[in-house]
Amino acid sequence: MLKICQFGAGRIGKIHADNIARNPRTQLVAVVDVHHEAAEALAKQHGAVVGDGLAALDGADAVVIASSTDTHADLIEAAAKAGKAIFCEKPIDLDSARVEGCLDIVAQAGVPLALGFNRRFDPSFEAVHAGIAEGRIGKVELVAITSRDPGPPPASYIRVSGGLFRDMMIHDFDIARWLLDEEPVEIYATASNLVDPAIGAEGDVDTAVVTLKTAGGSIAQISNSRRAVYGYDQRVEAFGSLGMLRAENRAATTVEYAGADGVVRDKPLHFFLERYAEAYRRELDDFIDAVLEGRAPRAGGEDGKRALLLADAAWESAKTGAPVRLSR
């Protein structure tokens, strides 16, 4: 039985706590949150105690970090030094130097670190990845990722988010790396502020596309928007010498209405909580399995670092208008 201490009792924290509770091999022992009431409610629901900061690590074998982004690196370092297995929501930090330092400490501690790239655990995206691994499409030549949120966040969120590339497209960078057969060596980005002027006022963009290229010549395209009136648009396509695999959006039902104006079916599921409910459960299961089996989690610190470096490079490209070469 893996005893888990969780930092963060907000929206995503509740999901993780539920998934810890559902897994027969784990026990949620403590919940820590600066909002004491939130911690208390969540702890109570799952028979855990409210933890007192880092002291909460003591009785735990592993830690789940779902607190605000600016706490991630500190908590990872503390947990690593305490020898705990770590699951952390992305990103490790918005600053790549800090990420490097943090990963060094994790490496020295020799503890497992899983990063919350939940989309890798979506059954459909995972089937695309598995199909590539089985050779169904031969050599991967082109990847296309479409990722659009149902609506833009408030300016207050944008301000601390690190910007579209680090906050939103970072998931797509991870998926692109995961589906391509080697690391990208070049990136080109272009972006616009079309959705909400308040986002532009924060110096950020809300509409962006990126092109990635590997040394072998494979190419990935990413398309992002902060607003899709039809819901959370999350699609992936991989094309290769032997065919194409693509994952379409998921909807709440399979119902079609045929009427005088056309044939109508459901919009995609509204947002990440709905679309990735299964992925959140499966990523935590993978973390727990990895810890108990002594293997590496499917997405780790290095993946977090590389996705961030791509985001930084994309932002640079979007600002300079020139492609950016990526150092290995």
Added chain:
Amino acid sequence: MLKICQFGAGRIGKIHADNIARNPRTQLVAVVDVHHEAAEALAKQHGAVVGDGLAALDGADAVVIASSTDTHADLIEAAAKAGKAIFCEKPIDLDSARVEGCLDIVAQAGVPLALGFNRRFDPSFEAVHAGIAEGRIGKVELVAITSRDPGPPPASYIRVSGGLFRDMMIHDFDIARWLLDEEPVEIYATASNLVDPAIGAEGDVDTAVVTLKTAGGSIAQISNSRRAVYGYDQRVEAFGSLGMLRAENRAATTVEYAGADGVVRDKPLHFFLERYAEAYRRELDDFIDAVLEGRAPRAGGEDGKRALLLADAAWESAKTGAPVRLSR
């Protein structure tokens, strides 16, 4: 070059004339129609002459009969006696005894007779049939046919139509026979007048379902309505020991609109002229090939007779409320 004389210059006649013109191995030599102007217009368009009744058969190798239903049997008999290859729109006649007599004359004349069961030539339905023939679904156990018109015809048409079973469902009887591996031995029908009271006032029905069963135990279900607000609903499904084949409706475009209220695509093509345009061309090509190659057309007089007998039995079942055993 097969010289063809055509009877009938109406809606369906125009389609056949176009398809004769398009086939490089045929020539439309004469058009006959009681509406002289229609005959003249169609003849002129395709460089043919206006024929004078049965005399028009003289210069032709083959005849296409697309005139009103009550003329079919007489024209078939006259053409058979004149030794012409015959393509006739369904039905041969609404009276099964008359059909028998007519087919005897055709048999004595030894001329080919193709019947316009156009749906057998729809590429999708044909692919279902071919898949069965290739053994893709193993033994056929269940067949489901959905066939709904976009809107009901006027009462004046209903009056001379022979009723829903002989006029509309006759196509589905033919498809059912074509997809089942043996002839049905029992039929059950039930029907209602739900769409238009004027249809009921003519003693007819507008909503009907039929169940057919073979000696071997395979079962077919048919569903008909004279009105579907979303267009011409034409679907076929065959289920067997190794899988299922189904043909869905066809639409004008592949476009999807994702908006705030759902994802919308085109309705099915409006009616038979649109849905079966390709089938009409291919059925005439098959007739021409059959005549020139000396083989039997894909759908012939016997098929017409058997579909009519099923329609008669269905009508009897719907009226009596009891299943009807079919004599061979």
Added chain:
Amino acid sequence: MLKICQFGAGRIGKIHADNIARNPRTQLVAVVDVHHEAAEALAKQHGAVVGDGLAALDGADAVVIASSTDTHADLIEAAAKAGKAIFCEKPIDLDSARVEGCLDIVAQAGVPLALGFNRRFDPSFEAVHAGIAEGRIGKVELVAITSRDPGPPPASYIRVSGGLFRDMMIHDFDIARWLLDEEPVEIYATASNLVDPAIGAEGDVDTAVVTLKTAGGSIAQISNSRRAVYGYDQRVEAFGSLGMLRAENRAATTVEYAGADGVVRDKPLHFFLERYAEAYRRELDDFIDAVLEGRAPRAGGEDGKRALLLADAAWESAKTGAPVRLSR
């Protein structure tokens, strides 16, 4: 907090116990099963005790009956007399007279009785039902239900099942009643033994279709097979004066593979545990809500009785070859 005692710790019992555990307003207090080990394992997992037969009812507010069919009526009657709210897997009993007697006792006791017609809680089927209720298709004229299991059960199961109509199609009778606007007044069934001779040897059938008709002329068609190599085929279609609503199968992923031989997507989910996982959760939530809110559950004893009467009539029709009039 509703205290629940559960009878049955088998496959379906585990699902119900999980769903009781997940609902924040319920507590599983006791588990009863003739297989003591199964009861113990399930009780332990959810912090309940192993109950001793009917004595287990004492500490509970409500009972969930998921034991074998032949125990249902006895347990319902005992729970009713003890004043407990009852959720029972279908069927109440295979004998309609016994069902009547059982329902009388429930009525006298004045306790709520929910019957496990899980399909009514499938999000897609529920959306079809809701669409009809909202008037999206106008008056319902035709209903088509396709229901095929991935593979046939063993002969030992068939022997005690009550036969295809009472065991399998009973769900479809419930859905047909639920989607039609009034009760059927006539039923016609025809059936075959095509899948497994062992089923025929038990006097049962494995392939069957049914036609239902209401006094108003609306018609429903049902198609059943005990074996579909492509998985659990569960589709519903409702057609009316203003359009059509249909629910298609659900698959594990949305992935398509485009290769040299065609475009391939996932088969339907394998069987009821997968397809109706969400429905099982939602039906138990509805029962709990109904009890706590003092309202009737969405599917109750009367629904169970009527579906069984349809199954009995279908079996009679299949054996006699004649349609059966249903007394009200």
Added chain:
Amino acid sequence: MLKICQFGAGRIGKIHADNIARNPRTQLVAVVDVHHEAAEALAKQHGAVVGDGLAALDGADAVVIASSTDTHADLIEAAAKAGKAIFCEKPIDLDSARVEGCLDIVAQAGVPLALGFNRRFDPSFEAVHAGIAEGRIGKVELVAITSRDPGPPPASYIRVSGGLFRDMMIHDFDIARWLLDEEPVEIYATASNLVDPAIGAEGDVDTAVVTLKTAGGSIAQISNSRRAVYGYDQRVEAFGSLGMLRAENRAATTVEYAGADGVVRDKPLHFFLERYAEAYRRELDDFIDAVLEGRAPRAGGEDGKRALLLADAAWESAKTGAPVRLSR
């Protein structure tokens, strides 16, 4: 009756000749081809004469140019000077300066010039364009175009083709311009030689993606490959403030096969002759209508020029690795 002289009796010439024959308002009077036998066969089929070079223009009102690319500009100029209405297959020429000169002559002559951007006449792509024009997706923000050939052409073709950007992606540049609300001002291209080394040996690429951006910040992405084992992949997606419109591939049938390994449907139609059969007919009808009604054709010389300039800029970007600013 518009009398048309056609240059070119090859594969695409046959299609145009058929479509001229089918249109009731046109007559094919002469066919010119350096392969005399091809000209003769086509002329005979449609009751035309074999023309003798430019002299064939004399008896015609309009000219259809479907000969080899290197003859286009000369023929356009000759036809313009002779006052004929002109339909020309793309491209006008592979050299943009020559295109400019040619268009000057057309302008001076004041004759209509239609360019064979057939995809604008595909019913699905046209429905996307129409939906945008009707405001269904609000302001267009992102466009995605996928265009992949079933297999690569031989090196001999590549050598004279002008390269992937001018030969293949030029169609996609035209579609991008057509769907965006203003002209692109910047272009970035990256490309690889992954499909066939023989293409690389000719100095060309076979896999390429492009990003276009307008002054207003709208962005288009294009993806090209010279080989898709699943057939001709032709998809278009337009995303905007109020929704998304997308056109999927078309297949020969609507048939699905559900078997033990999944649910399989048809691949996309094989190549342009199949996919765009309807578009070829409709583009010629539009040209004929435009000439007879005295209005501009839907795609003209300016469209040809602008698509070529984008192709040139893309090639430059792919070679230099830097985005290219487009002069207006």
